Structures are given as C-alpha cells and as structure tokens.
Amino acid sequence: MVDIEAQSSYGKSSSPSSIFNKVDRPVILKFQEVVYTIRIKNEGWLKKNSDKSIEKQILKGVTGKVLPGELLAMLGPSGSGKTTLLTALGGRLGGKLGGTVTYNGKSFSSIMKRNTGFVTQDDVLYPHLTVTETLVFTALLRLPRSLTSQEKVMHAESVINQLGLTRCKTSIIGGPLLRGVSGGERKRVSIGQEMLINPSLLFLDEPTSGLDSTTAQRIVSTLWDLARGGRTVVMTIHQPSSRLFYMFHKVLLLSEGNPLFFGKGSEVMDYFNHIGFSPSVAMNPSDFLLDLANGISSDDSSQEDQNTVTQKLVSAYTSNLAENLEAETLEADDHQDDISDYKKSERWSTTWWQQFVVLFRRGLKERRHESFDSLKIGQVLIIAFLCGLLWWQSDVAHLQDQSGLLFFYSGFWGFFPLFQAIFTFPQEREMLAKERSSGMYRLSSYFMSRTLADLPMELALPTVFCIITYWMAGLKRALESFLYALFTLLLSVMVSQGLGLALGALVMDLKSATVLGSVIMLSFTLAGGYYVQNVPAFISWIKYISISQHTYKLLIGSQYEHGQTYPCGNQTCLVDDYPAIKSIGLDNQVISFVALAIMLVFYRVVAYLALMRIGVPKK
Numbered sequence: 227m228v229d230i231e232a233q234s235s236y237g238k239s240s241s242p243s244s245i246f247n248k249v250d251r252p253v254i255l256k257f258q259e260v261v262y263t264i265r266i267k268n269e270g271w272l273k274k275n276s277d278k279s280i281e282k283q284i285l286k287g288v289t290g291k292v293l294p295g296e297l298l299a300m301l302g303p304s305g306s307g308k309t310t311l312l313t314a315l316g317g318r319l320g321g322k323l324g325g326t327v328t329y330n331g332k333s334f335s336s337i338m339k340r341n342t343g344f345v346t347q348d349d350v351l352y353p354h355l356t357v358t359e360t361l362v363f364t365a366l367l368r369l370p371r372s373l374t375s376q377e378k379v380m381h382a383e384s385v386i387n388q389l390g391l392t393r394c395k396t397s398i399i400g401g402p403l404l405r406g407v408s409g410g411e412r413k414r415v416s417i418g419q420e421m422l423i424n425p426s427l428l429f430l431d432e433p434t435s436g437l438d439s440t441t442a443q444r445i446v447s448t449l450w451d452l453a454r455g456g457r458t459v460v461m462t463i464h465q466p467s468s469r470l471f472y473m474f475h476k477v478l479l480l481s482e483g484n485p486l487f488f489g490k491g492s493e494v495m496d497y498f499n500h501i502g503f504s505p506s507v508a509m510n511p512s513d514f515l516l517d518l519a520n521g522i523s524s525d526d527s528s529q530e531d532q533n534t535v536t537q538k539l540v541s542a543y544t545s546n547l548a549e550n551l552e553a554e555t556l557e558a559d560d561h562q563d564d565i566s567d568y569k570k571s572e573r574w575s576t577t578w579w580q581q582f583v584v585l586f587r588r589g590l591k592e593r594r595h596e597s598f599d600s601l602k603i604g605q606v607l608i609i610a611f612l613c614g615l616l617w618w619q620s621d622v623a624h625l626q627d628q629s630g631l632l633f634f635y636s637g638f639w640g641f642f643p644l645f646q647a648i649f650t651f652p653q654e655r656e657m658l659a660k661e662r663s664s665g666m667y668r669l670s671s672y673f674m675s676r677t678l679a680d681l682p683m684e685l686a687l688p689t690v691f692c693i694i695t696y697w698m699a700g701l702k703r704a705l706e707s708f709l710y711a712l713f714t715l716l717l718s719v720m721v722s723q724g725l726g727l728a729l730g731a732l733v734m735d736l737k738s739a740t741v742l743g744s745v746i747m748l749s750f751t752l753a754g755g756y757y758v759q760n761v762p763a764f765i766s767w768i769k770y771i772s773i774s775q776h777t778y779k780l781l782i783g784s785q786y787e788h789g790q791t792y793p794c795g796n797q798t799c800l801v802d803d804y805p806a807i808k809s810i811g812l813d814n815q816v817i818s819f820v821a822l823a824i825m826l827v828f829y830r831v832v833a834y835l836a837l838m839r840i841g842v843p844k845k
C-alpha cells in the first residue's frame with residue numbers, strides 16, 4: 227500500500243486529468259409525475275382515539291427533464307420537498323415512490339449508482355483525518371482497480387488542487403468540538419469526494435447553506451464548470467443571491483410538494499409575469515419565487531389569502547406548463563450512449579481485499595486518538611494496581627477472596643469492552659449509510675475491518691491487566707494456569723465486544739443501547755453463580771447465555787482442581803464444597819468454551835445482519 231503523506235507531492239508535478247474534463251457517458255435525467263407518500267404514526271396520549279397513522283403526500287406529481295451540461299436548481303420554502311425529490315432522483319429513496327425516473331431511458335441500476343455523485347446537506351466526513359487523507363482514502367476505494375494506488379493518489383491530489391484545497395490539505399477536517407477546516411472547505415471536500423469518480427450525474431443538497439455569498443458563488447461556479455463538462459447537475463438551494471440565480475440553466479420551484487415552475491432560469495420571471503404575478507419593486511428573483519411558493523403575492527392591493535395564491539399558481543402550472551413538460555419527457559432521446567454499456571462484472575471498483583486493507587488503515591488513522599486514549603489506559607492500569615494491592619499475595623487459604631477476584635475479572639471485563647463496542651456502529655451510521663449508498667464497498671469488508679481494527683487495543687488492555695493482577699494477587703503460580711486464565715479473559719472480552727457491537731447495530735441509538743447493555747450485562751453478572759448459588763429453575767436458562775457464568779467457571783477451572791483442599795477455620799475443606807464453586811461446578815469446562823465460542827460468532831452475525839439495512843433504501 228502507498229503511504230498517503232509520502233505520496234502527496236505527486237499532484238504538484240502532474241495533473242492526470244481535470245475534474246472539469248468532458249464526461250465519457252452523459253446522462254439525460256427525466257422524471258415524470260413523481261409522487262411520494264409517507265405514513266406518519268399518530269403518537270401521543272392526546273391522540274389515543276384517532277387513527278393509528280395518517281398518510282402524507284410529500285411530492286404531488288413533479289415532472290422535468292435535465293440534459294447533460296445543465297445545472298438544475300430546485301427552489302422552495304423549507305419543507306416543500308426539495309430534499310425528498312433530490313433523494314428520489316438520486317435513487318436513494320425507499321418507500322412509496324410513484325411516477326417514473328429514468329436515466330438515459332433506463333431505470334436506476336447499481337452501475338448508474340457508481341456513476342452518480344451525491345453530496346448530502348450535512349458533510350459526513352471523518353473529523354480526525356486530514357483533507358488529503360480523506361480524499362486519498364476515497365480515491366483508493368472508489369477508483370477502478372485498473373488504476374494503480376499511486377495513480378489514485380495522484381488523482382486525489384489533482385482534485386485537491388482543482389477545488390482550491392491546497393492551502394488546507396494537511397489540516398484535519400474537524401467537527402463540532404474539534405477545530406478543523408472551514409465550512410466552505412469542508413463542503414468542497416465533500417464535492418471532491420464525488421468528483422473523484424468523474425460522475426455523469428451529480429446531486430447536491432443545499433451545497434451553499436451556511437456559507438457567505440462569495441464562497442457560495444465559488445461553489446456554484448465550480449458546479450457550473452462541472453456541468454459544462456457534460457455532467458447533469460441537480461441541486462437544491464434555499465435562497466440564492468441574484469448573481470447565483472442567473473447561473474442556473476433550469477429552475478424547479480416547489481410549494482408543499484406541488485411544482486409551480488419548471489423551465490429555464492432565464493424565463494422564470496417572464497412566466498410569472500405572464501400569469502399575473504410580478505414583483506412590485508426590483509428584487510432578487512429567488513426572493514420573489516420564495517414569496518410566491520409561500521403563497522405571498524407581492525401585489526398588496528389584492529390581499530389574497532395564501533392558499534388562494536398557491537391554488538392559482540398550481541392551476542397556472544397545470545394549464546401552462548404541465549402538458550408541454552409531459553410531452554418533452556416522453557420524447558425519445560437521440561442519445562445513443564448508454565450507461566448500461568458498462569461492464570456488468572465490475573459491480574465493485576476494488577477487490578474485497580483492497581477494500582479491507584484501505585478501510586482497516588483508514589480506521590486505524592481515524593481512531594488512533596481513541597485507541598491510545600490515555601484516560602482509558604490510565605483507568606485500566608489504576609484498577610489493575612488497585613486490585614493487585616487489595617488482593618496482595620492472597621493464596622488458596624483465602625479462597626473466598628480469590629474467588630471474589632475471579633468474579634471481579636469476569637464482571638469488569640464483561641462491562642468494559644461492551645461499552646467500548648456499543649458506540650462503534652451508531653457513531654459510524656451516517657458514514658456507512660453514505661458510503662454504502664454510493665456502492666463504495668461491500669458490507670463484509672467494512673465489517674471485518676471495523677471489528678478487527680479495534681481488536682489489538684481491545685486485547686492489549688486485558689492482557690496487561692491480567693499480567694499485573696495475576697502475579698500481584700498471588701493466583702496459582704503456574705504458567706499453564708496463567709495462560710489458561712488469560713485466554714479465558716480474552717475470549718470473554720471478545721464475546722462482550724460482540725454483544726456491544728450487536729446492541730449498537732440493532733438499536734443504533736447510544737442512549738438506548740447503553741441502557742440495554744447495562745441491563746443485559748447486569749443480568750448476566752447476577753446469574754454468574756457468585757451471588758445466587760441456587761438459581762430458580764424457571765430462570766435457570768439465563769445461566770446458559772450468561773457471559774459472566776461461563777467466564778467465572780473457566781477462571782475457577784484455571785485455579786482449582788477436584789479434591790483440592792483449603793483451610794477453613796480449624797479444619798480443611800474441599801474446594802468442591804465451597805458454595806460459589808459448588809454451584810457452578812468444576813466439570814464441563816469444555817461446554818463453557820463452546821458456549822463462549824458460539825456467542826462470539828452469534829453476536830457478530832447479529833451485528834452484521836442489523837447493519838445490512840443501513841444505506842439501502844427502504845422498500
């Protein structure tokens with residue numbers, strides 16, 4: 227693999243291709259009568275007696291056509307359906323979508339998906355990676371396997387240069403609590419990630435929101451240049467300045483899901499003038515359009531109510547524009563180049579192994595601060611030394627103390643990895659959804675890399691803990707017993723980690739997953755055979771799935787044998803008769819190994835299956 231920072235000087239000397247070059251396979255985007263309905267649950271105690279759910283129509287028959295080289299801006303007030311339509315056109319919307327959307331006359335396919343760039347409203351980027359690292363990792367994952375790693379790095383460098391990111395290429399992206407690059411630079415990084423694949427179709431959800439007008443202008447100019455290279459560019463925008471407005475080739479105006487205008491940006495004012503709506507004073511066209519979409523006519527004298535204005539605009543659209551648009555979208559395209567000509571075999575740009583290696587390296591880089599978190603390491607070391615001191619050189623004469631230490635092992639190393647792992651997938655949800663919906667990698671390569679990247683540190687900490695406490699506390703002085711105890715502990719850590727991964731992936735909400743994790747692990751601990759020796763029969767099943775029970779049993783097995791005695795009062799007693807050992811038994815160590823091994827696999831399979839729903843539109 228290439229070293230990203232070492233390779234980053236490539237772009238200076240050579241620019242392999244410009245992102246503004248012509249695309250090979252232009253795409254004509256057509257959408258006819260797009261209707262989208264959702265079901266909203268009627269929740270709350272006040273609505274107890276009403277119907278369980280209501281239907282809400284978000285898009286009410288939107289039609290349009292965008293040609294290669296055109297930049298379409300979708301305007302409308304907040305909640306008018308812009309993002310919903312953009313997501314539908316980008317092939318990322320599940321649920322009840324009516325009407326037809328075609329790309330060069332074909333429906334959306336996985337090949338089309340790989341030729342589509344989609345920039346979401348919120349920039350979903352890793353905060354601890356630099357601009358160069360972000361784009362290089364994306365290039366390594368998204369560019370075809372026919373290119374070498376060095377060529378991919380050069381390509382990323384050329385995108386950095388062309389999007390004007392050279393000045394901040396070594397800065398980290400940053401996040402809410404971490405200072406990084408500016409909002410405009412972050413947006414350009416998001417656009418750059420999509421430009422790497424040189425898409426024929428580019429969708430952007432409010433790429434200028436939150437930016438000053440000069441930065442917004444720069445971004446729209448970039449999009450305009452990208453469109454000029456034969457791309458079909460569709461974006462949503464809230465309130466563009468008049469400078470920006472005249473850069474749009476086409477404009478779609480929405481109001482509560484109804485189209486009010488679709489056509490050339492240069493003709494929009496004439497159209498509204500023609501149907502009797504014109505601004506009373508010279509104003510920014512987008513302000514005027516938004517007023518109209520909100521049902522506010524600038525003609526103060528009429529004092530019409532907002533619904534009447536909207537109704538008038540909707541019927542004017544139906545009688546003046548709808549028919550022509552319908553006819554236009556039904557026209558056969560003389561476009562011969564078909565996106566489906568792409569080789570069907572290349573569903574993924576890179577091999578499974580390449581994806582795994584890149585994702586593994588990216589994971590290590592992004593989480594190096596977490597893995598080597600001094601607070602986490604300090605916490606484990608302090609507890610290890612405290613345990614060592616509290617149980618200092620206890621021997622079998624203090625069987626109760628020793629078995630208490632073993633039970634503490636199983637409890638502490640049940641909870642600790644569980645709570646580390648619970649955060650894994652909820653924290654990555656948005657990134658996974660974004661990258662999976664653009665067909666960047668297989669779920670299996672992501673899953674393996676994500677779970678394995680954390681493992682070295684996850685296993686190093688219990689190993690250090692065990693080395694410190696085992697010898698300080700004077701547990702059985704035999705290498706064999708030490709290794710047995712260490713192996714048991716590591717196995718148990720991996721099972722608890724798996725449970726944390728599964729809960730995080732299933733619930734995808736940190737608060738609920740943490741509560742659920744605490745309840746489950748506490749139940750396992752209570753049923754571990756230490757506190758309650760005779761678990762009632764009707765709840766005895768919990769023993770079989772309790773991580774603590776199996777870990778405790780194996781740890782006891784590593785220290786004591788049948789028939790071994792210990793001094794109790796004035797006499798000697800059998801360890802077999804010590805209540806906590808008697809209740810869980812010294813036999814059937816193998817069953818506990820098998821049970822833990824099954825749980826190790828089972829929880830990971832559950833996590834994997836739960837992740838399959840992320841980044842895939844709901845049916």
Ligand SMILES: Nc1ncnc2c1ncn2[C@@H]1O[C@H](COP(=O)(O)OP(=O)(O)OP(=O)(O)O)[C@@H](O)[C@H]1O
Nearest residue numbers: 264266284302303304305306307308309310311462
């Ligand atoms: N899954 C959903 N559940 C409930 N409501 C939804 C859902 N999806 C969309 N909506 C509703 O549909 C309407 C349109 O949403 P959308 O995000 O498309 O609007 P928008 O025009 O992009 O708004 P904004 O400019 O504020 O981003 C909103 O009222 C929104 O609340």
